[in-house]
Amino acid sequence: MSSGVASGTKPQIITEHVIEIISDSGEGAQTCGQMFADLCARNGNGIWTVEIIPAEIQPPARSRAGASGYRIRLGSKPLTNAGDYADLVIAFNEQVLYSRLDSKALHGGTLLFVDKSWAENPDPGIRRKYNEAVNEFRERGLVVTEVPIEQECRKFTDDPRKGKNMWVLGMLCATYDFDPSAVGAEIAKRFARKGEASVKQNQALFTDGYDWALENVALRFHVPPHESTTPMVVMNGNQALALGVMAAGIEVCSMYPITPATSASHFLASTIEQTGGIVHQAEDEIAAIGFAIGCSYAGKTAVTITSGPGLALKTEFLGYAVMAEVPLVIVVVQRGGPSTGLPTKIEQGDLFAALYASPGDVPKIVIAPATIEECFHFMITARKLAEDFRGPVMVLSDANLATGQKPFPRPELRESWLAPPVDQSPWNPEVPPFAWDKETGLSRRPIPGQRGGEYVITGLAHDEESHVAYDSQINQRSMEMRSRKLAVLRSALKPPKVYGDNTGDLLVVGWGSTLGAIEEAVDRLRAEGLKVSSVHLRFLSPMEPGLKEIFGRFHKVMTIEINYSDDVGQPYITEDSRRYSQLAQLLRAQTLVDIDCWSRVPGSPLPPGVIEEQLRQRLTRRES
Amino acid sequence: MYGLKKEWEIEAPARECTLEDYVGAEARWCPGCGDHAVLSTVQRLARDLQLPPEKTVVVSGIGCSSRFPHYMKTYGFHGLHGRALPVAEGVRSRRPDLDIFVVTGDGDCCAIGAGHWIHGIRYNMDLTILLLDNNVYGLTKNQTSPTSRVGEKSNTQPHGSFFAPLNPISVVLGIANASFVAQTVDWNPPHLYATIRAAHEHKGASFVRVLQRCPHFSSHVFAPVQEDFSQMLLMESERGVKLAEPIRGMFPRTLEHDPRDLSKARELADRTDVYPIGVFYKNDNASRYDTVTQQGLEITRAEKMAAINGMLDRFAVQGRN
Numbered sequence: 001m002s003s004g005v006a007s008g009t010k011p012q013i014i015t016e017h018v019i020e021i022i023s024d025s026g027e028g029a030q031t032c033g034q035m036f037a038d039l040c041a042r043n044g045n046g047i048w049t050v051e052i053i054p055a056e057i058q059p060p061a062r063s064r065a066g067a068s069g070y071r072i073r074l075g076s077k078p079l080t081n082a083g084d085y086a087d088l089v090i091a092f093n094e095q096v097l098y099s100r101l102d103s104k105a106l107h108g109g110t111l112l113f114v115d116k117s118w119a120e121n122p123d124p125g126i127r128r129k130y131n132e133a134v135n136e137f138r139e140r141g142l143v144v145t146e147v148p149i150e151q152e153c154r155k156f157t158d159d160p161r162k163g164k165n166m167w168v169l170g171m172l173c174a175t176y177d178f179d180p181s182a183v184g185a186e187i188a189k190r191f192a193r194k195g196e197a198s199v200k201q202n203q204a205l206f207t208d209g210y211d212w213a214l215e216n217v218a219l220r221f222h223v224p225p226h227e228s229t230t231p232m233v234v235m236n237g238n239q240a241l242a243l244g245v246m247a248a249g250i251e252v253c254s255m256y257p258i259t260p261a262t263s264a265s266h267f268l269a270s271t272i273e274q275t276g277g278i279v280h281q282a283e284d285e286i287a288a289i290g291f292a293i294g295c296s297y298a299g300k301t302a303v304t305i306t307s308g309p310g311l312a313l314k315t316e317f318l319g320y321a322v323m324a325e326v327p328l329v330i331v332v333v334q335r336g337g338p339s340t341g342l343p344t345k346i347e348q349g350d351l352f353a354a355l356y357a358s359p360g361d362v363p364k365i366v367i368a369p370a371t372i373e374e375c376f377h378f379m380i381t382a383r384k385l386a387e388d389f390r391g392p393v394m395v396l397s398d399a400n401l402a403t404g405q406k407p408f409p410r411p412e413l414r415e416s417w418l419a420p421p422v423d424q425s426p427w428n429p430e431v432p433p434f435a436w437d438k439e440t441g442l443s444r445r446p447i448p449g450q451r452g453g454e455y456v457i458t459g460l461a462h463d464e465e466s467h468v469a470y471d472s473q474i475n476q477r478s479m480e481m482r483s484r485k486l487a488v489l490r491s492a493l494k495p496p497k498v499y500g501d502n503t504g505d506l507l508v509v510g511w512g513s514t515l516g517a518i519e520e521a522v523d524r525l526r527a528e529g530l531k532v533s534s535v536h537l538r539f540l541s542p543m544e545p546g547l548k549e550i551f552g553r554f555h556k557v558m559t560i561e562i563n564y565s566d567d568v569g570q571p572y573i574t575e576d577s578r579r580y581s582q583l584a585q586l587l588r589a590q591t592l593v594d595i596d597c598w599s600r601v602p603g604s605p606l607p608p609g610v611i612e613e614q615l616r617q618r619l620t621r622r623e624s
Numbered sequence: 625m626y627g628l629k630k631e632w633e634i635e636a637p638a639r640e641c642t643l644e645d646y647v648g649a650e651a652r653w654c655p656g657c658g659d660h661a662v663l664s665t666v667q668r669l670a671r672d673l674q675l676p677p678e679k680t681v682v683v684s685g686i687g688c689s690s691r692f693p694h695y696m697k698t699y700g701f702h703g704l705h706g707r708a709l710p711v712a713e714g715v716r717s718r719r720p721d722l723d724i725f726v727v728t729g730d731g732d733c734c735a736i737g738a739g740h741w742i743h744g745i746r747y748n749m750d751l752t753i754l755l756l757d758n759n760v761y762g763l764t765k766n767q768t769s770p771t772s773r774v775g776e777k778s779n780t781q782p783h784g785s786f787f788a789p790l791n792p793i794s795v796v797l798g799i800a801n802a803s804f805v806a807q808t809v810d811w812n813p814p815h816l817y818a819t820i821r822a823a824h825e826h827k828g829a830s831f832v833r834v835l836q837r838c839p840h841f842s843s844h845v846f847a848p849v850q851e852d853f854s855q856m857l858l859m860e861s862e863r864g865v866k867l868a869e870p871i872r873g874m875f876p877r878t879l880e881h882d883p884r885d886l887s888k889a890r891e892l893a894d895r896t897d898v899y900p901i902g903v904f905y906k907n908d909n910a911s912r913y914d915t916v917t918q919q920g921l922e923i924t925r926a927e928k929m930a931a932i933n934g935m936l937d938r939f940a941v942q943g944r945n
């Protein structure tokens with residue numbers, strides 16, 4: 001389908017590039033980005049992607065804050081984060097770029113390709129704005145190329161809003177030296193639902209974009225793929241966790257829609273019936289968790305998937321699951337809070353809510369995947385822990401993992417991951433429903449259908465027989481038993497691995513999706529000879545052992561987090577009054593080490609360069 | 625059995641369950657509380673139907689009435705205030721083999737649990753739902769309930785309830801996909817028994833409002849009705865509840881009512897001059913959500929693994945085909 005004409009320019013070999021495709025919402029930049037990312041991954045390149053999403057479905061066109069699009073970091077080696085500034089940006093209009101500049105995604109040197117049709121728009125206001133913006137971008141050092149995107153698209157469609165994305169995909173393929181021949185089939189797959197004419201039209205748009213770029217763009221790049229023999233899969237974190245749900249043998253996903261968690265349930269809704277399971281869309285989050293708890297009580301495995309505001313509603317039942325020891329997996333895909341907060345954006349603000357949001361003492365297991373691959377595997381761990389430790393297990397993901405795509409080794413499924421069949425054998429009536437082991441607090445539970453095991457589960461204080469008991473000694477003891485389970489789990493965990501040297505000047509502690517960016521920042525500083533290391537926690541309750549000892553080997557310890565903390569030096573903010581970020585507070589309380597923190601709430605992932613800068617400052621502060 | 629997979633199979637019960645097999649802890653309700661009558665009725669029904677205690681689950685919320693599961697010797701789930709229905713739906717979702725009763729109070733069901741109530745009726749999963757309506761919050765000691773009559777004094781509305789009471793029967797008859805709606809009274813055991821039995825027999829969400837006396841806070845509400853049977857209207861039908869003599873003869877007012885007639889049912893529900901008792905409405909053809917949620921139970925582990933492997937293939941990036 002391609003003309004195949006090699007352009008005069010030979011591609012420049014590079015090890016990585018950060019690319020952004022930015023448009024108004026509804027123009028398909030995300031489809032274009034996903035398809036390009038897919039192409040890169042299939043080619044054997046390392047990728048990490050970020051969805052750029054406005055909060056509204058369709059904000060007004062050409063609005064400064066309305067950027068919708070996709071970032072792809074493309075490399076020769078596997079990548080662990082979205083990188084720093086964009087190297088190349090294609091924009092469907094110039095206004096949406098302002099928000100990218102504001103979020104420091106672009107800088108001087110960024111190659112910018114912008115649709116120049118706005119320069120000829122009949123509306124003089126639009127023409128003026130376009131010219132002003134392009135001048136401003138040039139002044140800021142961006143390397144601007146004006147591209148007749150719309151004009152070219154009009155050769156094939158009267159509605160270029162619906163065609164620009166495939167044209168730009170063609171342009172990207174030419175610019176990054178990809179073989180266009182396989183793309184036609186991909187387009188056919190994507191647009192099959194819309195009919196033959198649409199497939200043809202989009203293929204033509206793609207080819208035109210490809211040819212146009214070959215002829216008109218002097219710059220071409222080649223990112224050599226990373227050779228690997230390991231079978232790989234590429235997907236986003238929500239797809240990974242949905243597949244993990246099924247691989248764990250969980251048969252019910254009980255949910256209520258909430259961004260950015262919902263896409264995991266969408267994926268399950270379209271697949272889980274193949275594994276014999278169901279998605280239940282409940283009337284609200286309270287019902288969603290209640291339904292899951294009912295399922296689990298009856299011996300079936302269930303997960304409820306939500307985000308911050310949904311977690312807030314679930315807390316009463318969460319406490320119930322702790323009190324009555326009902327196994328349950330709860331996934332919280334964090335977004336920006338408090339309240340409705342930043343619904344489509346990234347934050348790690350729900351650690352405390354996960355740990356403490358229910359009334360009373362609610363010891364529960366909380367784990368946080370740090371990579372997309374872990375989103376898959378942690379579901380299997382979570383299901384197993386919930387069953388073995390007889391209670392809720394919270395999995396804290398975030399919007400960064402949920403929507404980012406990255407290749408990882410294809411999981412080799414094991415049957416032992418699947419939940420065992422429901423035990424319906426008779427229960428020894430001598431064994432009470434809460435036969436807490438004196439040492440560990442662990443116990444097995446009878447399941448409805450097991451003759452001899454009949455009992456009434458209750459959220460009231462209860463004794464081993466599950467009889468309501470307000471007796472002070474029984475209450476003390478049952479609290480001990482529920483709490484003891486966490487200490488037992490902790491005794492089975494290994495201390496976390498230190499990334500970098502085991503001793504040094506500065507240790508960075510992180511959790512969740514910041515792993516890749518933190519380690520990249522650490523790498524850069526270590527390359528300069530600075531003595532920085534990091535540890536990344538997966539278990540947040542109970543905490544992995546050995547932390548105090550590890551911290552003791554560094555002059556300074558700090559956390560990097562995407563949640564709010566006060567900066568000392570701001571009005572009223574002193575060392576005494578400052579509020580620390582959430583993990584820092586926890587670690588300070590647990591270890592009595594004077595742990596510092598740096599955290600921000602930009603609604604986007606923390607770039608490695610920004611983290612690097614903060615770490616450098618802390619290091620020099622120490623020296624001075 | 626029922627075409628279910630092996631894990632659900634049970635041996636035919638070669639045992640005879642007696643009433644004691646269903647009697648749990650000693651009921652701690654006040655003397656004279658209508659809940660006692662409902663409890664013994666459910667126990668008798670379970671005995672008469674020989675429901676295996678291990679296959680019977682009673683789910684409740686929070687309230688005096690919600691203590692019900694503790695007093696049964698079956699499996700029980702004493703949950704959260706207002707949230708009995710979602711739990712019961714979850715139990716039902718993958719367990720076609722269990723008998724599930726839901727016990728709830730008027731605060732539990734019609735106030736804090738109202739959202740779940742509406743949707744639970746609409747889901748129409750096979751559950752026997754008993755609303756023990758004493759027109760007052762009992763456990764928390766005399767606060768106004770959504771079903772309290774205008775002017776009833778309580779600790780939260782000492783000058784009397786402001787609003788017209790919510791009529792639970794009218795509400796349920798207004799919910800799409802309702803399939804079984806009945807009303808009975810705690811003080812007439814034969815009618816109570818016959819109504820709960822009919823509800824249990826019905827496949828779907830069977831909603832029974834039991835007018836229930838609270839000896840402490842609302843005894844005056846139902847005492848006159850208990851004393852004067854003409855304040856009740858006995859709705860009779862072969863398809864609903866039909867009492868035998870001499871009990872039938874105690875009701876001076878009777879009415880033949882076909883429970884398939886929804887508009888007549890609504891008309892009866894709205895009557896304020898009498899309490900109609902019996903089955904208002906019954907629809908055997910309403911769609912049942914549990915037939916959907918129970919799909920796939922027969923899928924084997926090997927089939928699950930194959931399916932997930934197939935999904936992973938879609939994300940594979942090796943081979944560059």
Ligand SMILES: Cc1ncc(C[n+]2csc(CCOP(=O)(O)OP(=O)(O)O)c2C)c(N)n1
Nearest residue numbers: 686687688689705729730731732761762763
């Ligand atoms: C979330 C929550 N809010 C409030 C309560 C306190 N509470 C317990 S029972 C009850 C009302 C009970 O009234 P009803 O449902 O009519 O049952 P009854 O006791 O009359 O049988 C209330 C408000 C609670 N347990 N949980």
